[in-house]
Amino acid sequence: MVVKILLADDHPLTRSGIAEFVKREGTFSLVAEAEDGVRAWELIQELKPDVALLDIRMPGLDGVTVAQKVKSENLNTAIIMLTSYDAQQYVIASLRAGARGFVLKTVSPKELTTAINTVAKGGLYLDPEVASVMGNQDFIPEQLSVREREVLLLAAKGLSSKEVARRLFISERTVQTHLASIYDKLGSRNKTEALLLALKYGVVTLEELLEED
């Protein structure tokens, strides 16, 4: 099966570099290239590609907004953010907007192929470089307790410790203890990283994260 791919990036050199990567793979078909967000959104609606590679910063519409539109229109296009930014908050924002992949532009063709294939099949792909520890594939995280999963999910939605404590009917101090234990088990240093690692290791699913409360 051929994967139809759309590529949107305002920088011609990077765009042609990535396009070359995509064209090398026999199972991929690059159906369109766009140099801004508005054009990308038009082409996605028109061509309905399987995967769209979107730059975050683009003139017109930024990549995250395009991803949101795709999500709210329930289109069957899987989004991979393709960016120079390694900020974890961008990863979270992209995932919240419905993207299923986050890849840095320095990605190797092999990694990009894996990423495209993963998201085309409905999976989640995060660049190993977005958090340095995430590259460690051999790490097997310790199982989180049910309560710890709950704490992590609520905290990942941005709730304050106070609010998490209120919702779970536990003390703020207990929330902090749970968080510390979660970080320890996942090998993360903070909330965002814990969430990304939990997603990567399949401890929580993207759907759980996106669930509205």
Add this chain to the structure above:
Amino acid sequence: MGYMLSRLKSKYSRTRSHFLAFLLFALTLPSVAVMLVAVSGMMSQERAMEAAVSSYVQDLAESMSYRVGSDTDVWTFSALSNFTRFPFFSWGPSIPGWVALIDQDGRIIIASPGAMNIAAIWRNDLPVGQAIRVNDKEGEQYTLAIYPVNRPGGGYVIAAVSWSQLLGGLVGVVRIWPVLVVTIALFSFIAIRLLWSRVVMPLRTIASEIDNMTLGKDVPENFEASTIREIESVQTALQRYAQAAIERDNLRNRYVRDIVKAQEQERMDMAREIHDGPLQDITALVQQLHITLEDDNGDMKRIKRTEAIAKSVVRELRALCDELAPPWMDLGLSEALTEVAERLSQAYDIEIIADFDDDARNADIDNERILSLLRIVQEAVSNAVRHGAANEILIQLSRDAEENLLLEISDNGKGFDAGNINHETLRVEGHRGLASMTERMALMGGKLRITSEINEGTTIRAIFKD
């Protein structure tokens, strides 16, 4: 602009001089008019009185000389026994003057009371047949007329009227009021002159001082000491204003100098970072490429090394960009704060907890203000680690009772005596951190509060509106 200003100024100064001229004119004109009227009134009154008195004494002398000339007895009888026949001579004080009959040698033959002082006014050059005004030795004024008696043997009739007797107090009043008016006019002139020299001229000096003053540079000092309190307070106010302008300018210059210095420092830091980082790496990259190209085997290990170097250049440049202008600030306040907190935690290897209350988390803050808040967090964390040796920092975002947003950065560091911060010393030593945090908050319409105690850690509070 300059042209408009000067036009505006000249327009105003013209109106101003018109007004003053009008004021002086309005004050002067009545005085002059009153004085002129008074003088002319006095002169015509004087002339009228003169004429009346003259004709009176002339008539008197003439009729007397006629009557005395036709009555020979008067020359033979003793004056005292016969003067009843001449009712003139018995009028006494009832006539405002006196008459006297004298012979050719000037001896008084007969005279009415009051004529005794004839000697005091008698002069040899007195004309005959015409009224004349003379003064006696006491300065008393008389108008007198001398008529020859028409009979053999000659003799003269002298009739005289004393001005003070004839017109009494009237003369005084008539003469005193022009004097009063003239005095009033004089005082007016003096007042106008004083007004000119003490008010108008100092005001002009002040105006020209203001014109010539370079604000922020000069303080007008060559004012003459003024006796007028209002002028003096205008002078003092002007001097104070000029002084304040100088201080303000100095402050601004110093501020600009500081900013320029900080800017240059930042550029130097940036240049050094680029030089030590990406530039070195790209140089190495080029070297590796050269070797690879010259190496016929196309050593894969070398190409892999080249790729690794290139990737590290990208990382370094990305970090540099993030440092210069964090791109994640457009994700929103809490995301930006979380990102910066996590990065700082990693960079300093300390624990930073970012905790945002529900009602504050989604506050709508524009990018410019988010950047300011990020810089405040960076500065606060950097201070906490470098000066306070803190290893735990809590960043909280909440709302206070007045719905203000409150960003609190509290650390467990050494703290300092917050009541004893000397901003000037800090400035001179090149520590603009606290000042720049405060300025950033002021610029976004908020406030910055620093609380700290020795061994109690430090809390920085940024209070602002969304």
